[in-house]
Amino acid sequence: MADSSEWHSVRRGRGTARKGKLSQPHRTQDEAVDRQRDKRRITEAINELRCEDFWPGWKEIMLKETVEGTDCFMECVCYGLGNFSSSVSARYQLAMLLLLLDALQIAVVQCSLYDPVFTVSECETLRELGFNVLSENEEGKRAVRHPTLFYLMHCGKALYNNLLWKNWSPQILPKVIIIGNSFLGIQERMLQRELDRDYSFLSDVTDVCEETSLPCSQRFLDVFNDTAVIRFPPHKLHKLPESIWYEPSEPQYEHCQDLEIIQQIRKPK
Ligand SMILES: C[S@@+](CC[C@H](N)C(=O)[O-])C[C@H]1O[C@@H](n2cnc3c(N)ncnc32)[C@H](O)[C@@H]1O
Numbered sequence: 001m002a003d004s005s006e007w008h009s010v011r012r013g014r015g016t017a018r019k020g021k022l023s024q025p026h027r028t029q030d031e032a033v034d035r036q037r038d039k040r041r042i043t044e045a046i047n048e049l050r051c052e053d054f055w056p057g058w059k060e061i062m063l064k065e066t067v068e069g070t071d072c073f074m075e076c077v078c079y080g081l082g083n084f085s086s087s088v089s090a091r092y093q094l095a096m097l098l099l100l101l102d103a104l105q106i107a108v109v110q111c112s113l114y115d116p117v118f119t120v121s122e123c124e125t126l127r128e129l130g131f132n133v134l135s136e137n138e139e140g141k142r143a144v145r146h147p148t149l150f151y152l153m154h155c156g157k158a159l160y161n162n163l164l165w166k167n168w169s170p171q172i173l174p175k176v177i178i179i180g181n182s183f184l185g186i187q188e189r190m191l192q193r194e195l196d197r198d199y200s201f202l203s204d205v206t207d208v209c210e211e212t213s214l215p216c217s218q219r220f221l222d223v224f225n226d227t228a229v230i231r232f233p234p235h236k237l238h239k240l241p242e243s244i245w246y247e248p249s250e251p252q253y254e255h256c257q258d259l260e261i262i263q264q265i266r267k268p269k
Helices: 004-014 016-021 024-051 054-068 088-104 120-128 157-166 183-189 192-198 200-206 218-224
Strands: 075-079 111-114 148-152 176-181 210-213 227-231
Touching (some): 088 218, 157 200, 176 183
Antiparallel strands (some): 176 227
């Protein structure tokens, strides 16, 4: 097998288009080099975000949320991060997630991630960073038992709606805290009747959730725009009619155009 210096010179000359022709040991070595590069870029992104004026704002808001909440978060779930090895936005979002976990003292291993577009190599990088990479597409339908922070950056409405459905009770929803797209913003951008028809859980809860906008600099607008911390305080949930909590039916999205979620492959009945 070639030593690493030999390997590097060969790799540079051939370019990525020919990776498919590499023998297995070379490909494995190549992927390991890519993962090292990705991890270095993530570290650089963390260092950049730490120097941004808006980072202390995020930290302060999130620490306040933790103190005011009933319990500390013990767990975090991130859906829809995207391809962080090729997308700069996704990489900064991952860097921000690592900063938040550190600030909130949530162990990285207590953070689960899933995105159906993750490559094998990205899953491996995430594992090397200490994350728990989920192998199953939960479609956001994760039942919460203790206070859990959900990190859903620029995700489709169906993911939020499914998460709300799965935890649809005035006792459980207060344990769900979301960093994601402002629900009020979603409501503003959609026809109310379509929100009611296709994303009824999102629509029902928008007026009683508590949102705190997270600040962002001009440079990072594409990455963190329209982002808020969203909570469901019990005293506000109790303003909703009792009947709203009975037997919530699972969302189907049959008539939904532009569905922004990748669903599980279902076996034909
Ligand atoms: C609009 S992109 C956002 C990507 C990235 N966070 C960003 O801001 O650039 C939505 C992401 O949700 C992911 N997604 C779709 N269905 C999903 C599912 N069932 N579970 C988790 N993520 C999903 C997509 O693959 C995609 O990466």
